[in-house]
Amino acid sequence: MISNPEEGKLVFCDGSVWHRLQCLRGFGEWIDSIVEFSANLQRMNLDVSTFSCICTLALLTERHGLKEPKRVEDLQNNVVRCLKDNGTAGPDGGGPNHWSNHLSKLLEKLPELRTLCIQGLQRIFYLKLEDLVPPPAVIDKLFLDTLPF
Template sequence: MDKVVFCNGAVLHKTQCVPSFGDWIHSILKFSQALHRMKLDVSSVSCLAALVVITDRHGLKDPGHVETLQNQLITCLKDHVSGCGSDSLQPNYLSKLLGKLPELRSLCTQGLQRIFYLKLQNIVPPPEIVEKLFMDTLPF
């Protein structure tokens, strides 16, 4: 996997991403290959992403509500993978999938740090969604 496809349709070679992403790009590609080997569908990836976005963050006003939401997402993910094809029926598939969360959270934190650095250097403004969700609550 030498190419990165962005949400806007832009396709870049991984070496073109290094100036903006730094070595973080290699970790992203390694992680995405691991997810690809697990043959995740869009619904599973969406649940994982939601679990990372709602994770305990600095300044949360109602952590109990967040925990309830996390449990609901995990239940949805469990129900979804149990109703999917043969790959999701492998022993411990859900555990393996949930086991990816710490690495995904770490990658997200590294990404936020990178965005914060780029913002401080006045190189690039953060994407609007990142600005809305994270920039006011960042502990760094």
């Protein structure tokens, strides 16, 4: 999602443009947290591979009922290694020390991103309970797979 806060417009990956007020009905105040997080990431000038790694790390979390948590941990370590290898020159050519600093700041964003994901799942659960909006099948499956019961 790309936002234009001055105009209150949000551009989604499918190209649709919604005004913030249109999003509030479905997303609630959560949309403001998403816009703020998105703006923070945009200021970090991430390249596609770095952004992809951060998204992957957000998805690779220990969940209730994991049969092989060690494999998840190994995968997380591999993704972090890829991030380190990708950024030896840094996002703006600042050198390895600059990249190490940048990487630390980036990894500090993960808990916030995971919290936003949980809030999104809660919002989807609410919409599903109220039968307001049927979630896409992939989101529905993800939601059901994360339930601890």
